[in-house]
Every structure is written in structure tokens, then in C-alpha cells.
Amino acid sequence: MRNLIVKIAIASGKGGTGKTFISTNLFNVLQKQEMNLALVDCDAEEPNAKLFLTEGKLKNTYEVNQKVPVVDESKCTYCGKCAEYCNYNAIFFLKEAKVINVLEDLCHGCGACSVACSYSAISEKNNLLGYVNTFEFSPKSALIEARIKVGVYSSVNVIKAAIKKASDFNLVLFDAPPGTGCPFIQTVVQADYVVLVTEPTPYGLSDLKQSIETLKGMNKSYGVIINKAGLGDEKIYDYLNKENIPLLMSVPFDKNIAVSYSKGELLTDLNSEWEEKFSQLYNTIREEYGNSSN
Amino acid sequence: MKIAITSERNSLESKMDTRFGRCAFFAIYDTETQTTDFIPNPAKDSSEGAGPKAVEFIASKGVSKVVASEFGGKAKSLLDKLQIEMLHEKDKSIAEVIQQF
Amino acid sequence: MEIAVISGKGGTGKSSISAAFATLQKEVVLADCDVDAANLYLLFNPVCEEEQIVISGQKAVINQDKCIACGECIDYCRFDAIIKKDDKVSIVETFCDGCLLCSRICPQDAIDIIDEDKSRIYAGSFKNGKMVYGRLAPGEENTGKIVSKVREKAKQIAKEFGIKTIIIDGPPGIGCSAISAIIGVDSVVVVTEPTLSGLHDLKRTLEITTSSNLQTSVIINKCDINPEMSSKIEAYCNQKHIEVIGKLPFEPLVVEAMVKCQSITDFAPDAEISKLIGNIYSKIRATT
Numbered sequence: 176m177r178n179l180i181v182k183i184a185i186a187s188g189k190g191g192t193g194k195t196f197i198s199t200n201l202f203n204v205l206q207k208q209e210m211n212l213a214l215v216d217c218d219a220e221e222p223n224a225k226l227f228l229t230e231g232k233l234k235n236t237y238e239v240n241q242k243v244p245v246v247d248e249s250k251c252t253y254c255g256k257c258a259e260y261c262n263y264n265a266i267f268f269l270k271e272a273k274v275i276n277v278l279e280d281l282c283h284g285c286g287a288c289s290v291a292c293s294y295s296a297i298s299e300k301n302n303l304l305g306y307v308n309t310f311e312f313s314p315k316s317a318l319i320e321a322r323i324k325v326g327v328y329s330s331v332n333v334i335k336a337a338i339k340k341a342s343d344f345n346l347v348l349f350d351a352p353p354g355t356g357c358p359f360i361q362t363v364v365q366a367d368y369v370v371l372v373t374e375p376t377p378y379g380l381s382d383l384k385q386s387i388e389t390l391k392g393m394n395k396s397y398g399v400i401i402n403k404a405g406l407g408d409e410k411i412y413d414y415l416n417k418e419n420i421p422l423l424m425s426v427p428f429d430k431n432i433a434v435s436y437s438k439g440e441l442l443t444d445l446n447s448e449w450e451e452k453f454s455q456l457y458n459t460i461r462e463e464y465g466n467s468s469n
Numbered sequence: 470m471k472i473a474i475t476s477e478r479n480s481l482e483s484k485m486d487t488r489f490g491r492c493a494f495f496a497i498y499d500t501e502t503q504t505t506d507f508i509p510n511p512a513k514d515s516s517e518g519a520g521p522k523a524v525e526f527i528a529s530k531g532v533s534k535v536v537a538s539e540f541g542g543k544a545k546s547l548l549d550k551l552q553i554e555m556l557h558e559k560d561k562s563i564a565e566v567i568q569q570f
Numbered sequence: 571m572e573i574a575v576i577s578g579k580g581g582t583g584k585s586s587i588s589a590a591f592a593t594l595q596k597e598v599v600l601a602d603c604d605v606d607a608a609n610l611y612l613l614f615n616p617v618c619e620e621e622q623i624v625i626s627g628q629k630a631v632i633n634q635d636k637c638i639a640c641g642e643c644i645d646y647c648r649f650d651a652i653i654k655k656d657d658k659v660s661i662v663e664t665f666c667d668g669c670l671l672c673s674r675i676c677p678q679d680a681i682d683i684i685d686e687d688k689s690r691i692y693a694g695s696f697k698n699g700k701m702v703y704g705r706l707a708p709g710e711e712n713t714g715k716i717v718s719k720v721r722e723k724a725k726q727i728a729k730e731f732g733i734k735t736i737i738i739d740g741p742p743g744i745g746c747s748a749i750s751a752i753i754g755v756d757s758v759v760v761v762t763e764p765t766l767s768g769l770h771d772l773k774r775t776l777e778i779t780t781s782s783n784l785q786t787s788v789i790i791n792k793c794d795i796n797p798e799m800s801s802k803i804e805a806y807c808n809q810k811h812i813e814v815i816g817k818l819p820f821e822p823l824v825v826e827a828m829v830k831c832q833s834i835t836d837f838a839p840d841a842e843i844s845k846l847i848g849n850i851y852s853k854i855r856a857t858t
């Protein structure tokens with residue numbers, strides 16, 4: 176039954192709140208329970224999940240390309256229509272000097288210039304944007320990593336391609352990119368439920384509010400995990416109470432956890448109590464999701 | 470010969486604008502007629518690619534030198550290709566820059 | 571002079587360090603280019619004096635009165651942003667890239683283009699000088715534009731008020747916006763932490779600063795969380811001839827300062843950590 180697919184995005188307003196800590200441990204626990212699932216690392220600028228999930232075997236690498244125009248100057252009449260159509264200043268054009276140049280870094284691959292040219296002077300080639308790497312843990316579970324090439328202007332296309340690759344799994348977790356910009360939106364827009372990971376500090380609270388504003392605008396249901404609980408202050412709890420936002424889990428600040436994380440270890444491998452807690456987290460999310468979609 | 474200078478406003482007393490691609494005006498000085506035209510930079514508010522767009526603009530005005538405080542990477546390589554000479558100046562007024570020519 | 575503080579990713583304590591630098595410098599223009607997070611705003615609570623609209627791009631909208639649902643635009647849109655549902659064609663705002671192609675080919679001239687004008691930059695005063703900060707509307711992409719607008723405004727203010735130092739709190743990541751935050755500055759400070767992912771991000775960040783020929787130094791924050799990894803990072807920087815300008819221990823006072831909405835150097839000026847940060851800042855000033 177395809178319609179049972181559940182997609183959960185694990186996100187945070189800013190980086191470093193422990194989003195990857197949550198997503199990799201959750202994946203680890205569910206994977207061990209032999210569930211059919213994929214974790215998609217959508218933080219394509221800095222994909223980190225693989226550093227923790229070392230056991231997966233690289234199964235395949237898929238290149239993500241973008242179309243970029245190539246001008247055949249033997250056919251070009253220097254009419255300039257393509258440059259006029261390009262809304263990204265990606266075609267450098269000088270009529271008198273007969274200069275036409277595609278600035279590939281600026282091109283979004285929209286195809287407008289090809290449509291503009293009535294002299295068939297424009298063809299297209301592929302430019303590499305990044306990769307989607309699939310690491311297999313069992314025949315039923317995989318880590319799918321989006322990774323952009325350094326210097327590529329936007330990670331959105333690579334993220335979309337990675338998410339598409341995960342469509343055959345029953346449960347899909349997204350490790351969402353930080354911020355509330357385009358990459359974040361393109362990831363959570365595909366999710367059924369969003370888990371926001373935050374810290375109990377004024378920064379954490381302000382970022383959380385910003386993320387929640389965005390999610391409200393998108394009509395998404397969500398819950399919160401507080402990481403490094405005990406540091407900072409209590410204001411965040413008041414906020415959750417007041418707004419009636421479910422607190423899905425709380426991870427206390429513990430130097431040992433920070434140390435093991437810094438070494439690339441998985442807490443749920445070291446400690447059976449945490450294994451149980453993450454397993455419970457999944458059930459809580461399912462319940463919350465069930466309630467919210469009723 | 471024509472020279473383009475980045476300018477904050479449209480008078481000879483104006484200071485140079487520090488950046489190239491997103492400067493407010495270009496002062497185009499013609500050494501033969503010794504006149505200066507101030508033209509708003511059409512690339513100023515581009516979301517992306519302001520540098521190249523500004524190069525396109527001044528090149529279409531037929532300048533052979535351009536004076537600015539800094540040039541971005543893309544603009545630099547295009548100006549090189551078009552053999553438009555880049556001159557660096559900082560904190561001067563347009564009148565002061567023009568005196569050098 | 572312009573000093574930019576960046577980090578490969580968020581959460582390395584970058585903003586706490588920029589805040590400390592900004593309060594150590596008696597007169598400063600603080601350019602908050604971390605437009606996704608309002609950290610420095612919360613900390614310094616600047617009095618807003620000026621607001622400027624930033625047009626961050628364009629979006630297409632279908633005028634339903636004119637559209638005949640021929641579907642032609644759907645085939646042209648490369649961003650899968652146009653959908654047909656119950657004989658009605660519409661554009662999903664989230665997916666539209668603003669290329670304008672649909673509006674050019676629509677036979678009915680039924681597609682309007684609107685500016686995305688919800689993003690803002692603000693300028694104001696705080697106790698150590700002036701502050702410029704930006705706010706992106708949700709979902710608007712942080713291309714370098716808003717960052718360069720913030721820097722532009724900061725420079726203008728610095729000139730106007732005769733302030734010599736600009737401190738830039740850069741955006742996380744290594745995308746276009748991070749590049750816009752550091753291009754042409756006098757000194758880049760990269761804040762990292764001793765974790766596997768920290769090292770990994772640092773490598774990618776340094777790739778960019780070295781290829782742009784920028785004067786770069788590294789701070790290892792929370793260095794005692796994993797001394798072994800700290801040494802690895804140091805070794806890596808040495809090998810790349812990049813100076814590790816300071817190492818800071820994990821210090822709960824930093825969080826306390828945050829909760830009290832103060833920079834660490836204001837909150838606990840005599841604490842060891844504040845002295846360490848003070849030393850780092852003097853070194854940066856001396857080398858540029």
C-alpha cells in the first residue's frame with residue numbers, strides 16, 4: 176500500500192542544535208528494528224550524516240546535472256533576444272562588438288534563451304551540480320545523501336533529486352537544511368510531519384519561532400525536541416505550553432553525549448536506555464501525526 | 470577616449486561608489502569633449518549577476534577604462550576579455566578622478 | 571577595515587564570538603549577515619533608525635480571468651512549478667524560480683510578474699556603535715544579494731559616522747551568501763569546533779577562503795570537548811599554512827551570557843574565556 180508512506184523532516188532554525196544527532200540516532204534505531212526506511216541527508220552544503228552512520232555501503236552515486244546553453248556563433252545573428260529573455264543576467268551580450276557569452280555560474284537552466292532564439296543557435300549541455308549517494312545498510316534501509324559541488328549557487332535541485340530517490344521506501348526521514356530559506360522549504364514541503372530540534376536559549380527560541388511561522392504558512396504539523404536541556408533558561412517551555420506545541424522529547428545537556436558525538440559515535444549504539452527512548456520517539460511522532468491528520 | 474567611474478550621486482562633487490556592479494551611477498567622462506554624463510547603473514538592483522550586467526552596460530557605452538574601488542571576480546574576467554582597463558581608486562570625488570586624465 | 575566571522579555550519583559559537591569582538595571594539599559597525607537567525611539582534615536590541623526594502627527576485631502569478639487553461643506554460647516551466655487541477659492552471663509559489671519564461675510564452679498574456687519584496691534590511695544604533703541587519707521573508711532564497719546590501723549599508727554608515735571598523739557576522743554554510751559576506755574583506759575568521767563534522771566543514775570553508783586569497787585565521791571553539799580532534803584540526807591548518815589564532819574551552823558562562831542577552835566579554839570581563847577572546851581579537855587587529 177503506497178499511501179502508507181510517511182515522511183518526517185527533522186529540522187532546526189539554525190545549524191548545530193543537534194538535528195543530525197536526532198536524525199542519525201532515530202534512523203539507527205529504526206534500521207535495527209528492520210523497518211523499511213531511508214534517511215535523506217538534505218543538508219547538501221554540508222552533508223554530515225554519513226560521518227555517524229559509518230556502516231552503510233556505498234551502493235551507487237548519481238550525478239545531478241543542470242542544463243546550460245551553448246551558443247553556436249556561426250548561426251547567431253547577435254539579435255540579443257536571448258539576453259533579453261534571461262532573467263538572471265547569465266548571458267553577456269554586446270551587440271556592436273558581437274560578443275555573446277554564457278556565464279554558467281549565473282545560469283539557472285530555465286531554458287528561456289533557447290525559446291527566445293529563432294535561429295537555432297542555442298543548444299544545451301549538462302553541467303554538474305552535485306551528487307546523490309546511496310549507502311545501503313540492509314536491503315530495506317539506506318542513507319541517501321545530497322551533496323553539492325563546492326561553489327554551486329543553490330542546493331535545491333540536488334535536494335529534490337535525493338528526495339526523489341527515496342520514494343520507494345515506506346518511511347522516509349529528512350535531515351533538513353538549516354535556516355528557513357529555499358533549501359529548507361523545498362525539503363519540508365515534501366514532508367508529512369516536521370520535527371524541530373532546538374536549544375533552550377534565547378537564540379534557540381527566536382529561531383524556533385521563525386521556523387514555526389514558516390511552517391504555519393505552509394500548513395504543516397510539527398513538534399519540538401529540546402536538545403541540551405538544562406542549559407539556558409525556561410522560556411522555551413512556556414512558549415511551547417502557551418502555543419500548545421507538543422514536546423516530543425528532551426535530551427539533557429551532558430558533556431558525555433557531546434564528547435561521543437564529537438567522535439562520530441551513535442548514542443543509541445552505546446546506551447540501551449537511549450535506544451529505547453528513540454524508539455519511543457518514533458511512536459510519539461506517529462501518534463502526533465495521526466492526531467493532526469484527523 | 471571614454472572613462473567610466475563609479476559614482477554615488479550624479480554630480481562632479483559626488484564621491485566614488487565603493488563597489489562596481491551595484492554602484493548607483495556611472496560617470497562617463499569623455500576626454501575629447503571633456504564632458505561628463507551621469508547615468509544610473511541599470512544593474513544596481515539585479516538579484517544576481519550585477520557585475521557582468523554593469524560591464525555589459527559600460528562596454529555598450531564604448532568606454533576603454535573604468536575606475537572603481539573594487540571589482541568582483543566575474544566582472545574582472547569580462548573586463549579583461551574586452552580589454553577595458555581597470556583602475557583602482559578610493560574615497561575620491563568624481564572631479565578629483567577626472568583631473569588625472 | 572572589515573573583519574568577517576564565519577563558520578562552515580551553524581552552532582559553532584560564531585555569533586557569540588562576533589558579539590564579543592563587537593563589544594571589545596569601542597566603536598564599530600556590526601553587519602549581521604546571518605540573515606536566517608536573529609542572534610545579534612536579540613543580544614544588542616538595536617534601536618531601528620532606517621528600513622529598506624530588498625527586492626530579492628520575482629515570481630509569476632496567473633491571472634485567472636485571462637487564463638484559458640491551455641496548459642502550454644506547464645510544458646515550458648523547467649521548475650515543475652505550474653500545475654493543472656480541476657481544469658484550473660496555477661503556479662506553486664514555493665517552486666517558482668522567477669525565470670519569467672511562462673509569462674513570455676503565454677498566448678493569452680495571462681501571467682503577471684510580481685516582485686518579491688518582503689525582505690528587509692534595517693540599520694540602527696546599539697551601545698557600541700551602529701548595527702545593520704537583514705530579514706529574509708520565509709522561503710526567499712538567500713542569494714548573496716541581501717548580504718551584499720547589508721555590507722553596502724554598513725560601509726555607507728561607517729563612512730558617514732567616521733567609524734573605522736566593520737565586523738561582519740557571516741551566514742552559515744559555504745554557499746553564495748557566505749561568499750558574498752567575505753569577498754574583499756581584510757580578515758576572515760573561521761570558527762570551528764573539534765568534531766568530525768567540524769573538521770569536514772572547515773576543509774570546505776578553507777577551500778573557498780584560500781581560493782579567494784583572503785587573509786584567514788581559525789578559532790577552535792570548545793576545544794576541550796575532543797582534544798584529539800582539536801590537534802587534528804591544528805595539524806590540518808598548519809599544513810595549509812593557516813594560523814590557528816586561538817583555542818577556546820567549552821564554557822557554560824557563554825550560555826549564561828546569552829540568556830542574559832550580553833556578550834561574554836561584557837557579562838564576565840574577568841573570566842578566563844573573555845581574556846582569551848580579547849587576546850584573539852588583538853591578534854587579528856595586529857595582523858591586518
Ligand code: SF4
Nearest residue numbers: 261282283285286288
Ligand atoms: S537557461 Fe535560463 S538562466 Fe540559463 S542562460 Fe538561458 S535564459 Fe539564462
Ligand code: SF4
Nearest residue numbers: 251252254255257292
Ligand atoms: S537569440 Fe539566438 S541569434 Fe539572437 S543573440 Fe541569442 S543566440 Fe544569437
Ligand code: SF4
Nearest residue numbers: 637638640641643676
Ligand atoms: S499558457 Fe497562459 S493561458 Fe495557457 S494555461 Fe498557462 S497561463 Fe493559462
Ligand code: SF4
Nearest residue numbers: 647666667669670672
Ligand atoms: S516564472 Fe519560470 S519558474 Fe516560475 S512558473 Fe514561470 S516558468 Fe516556472
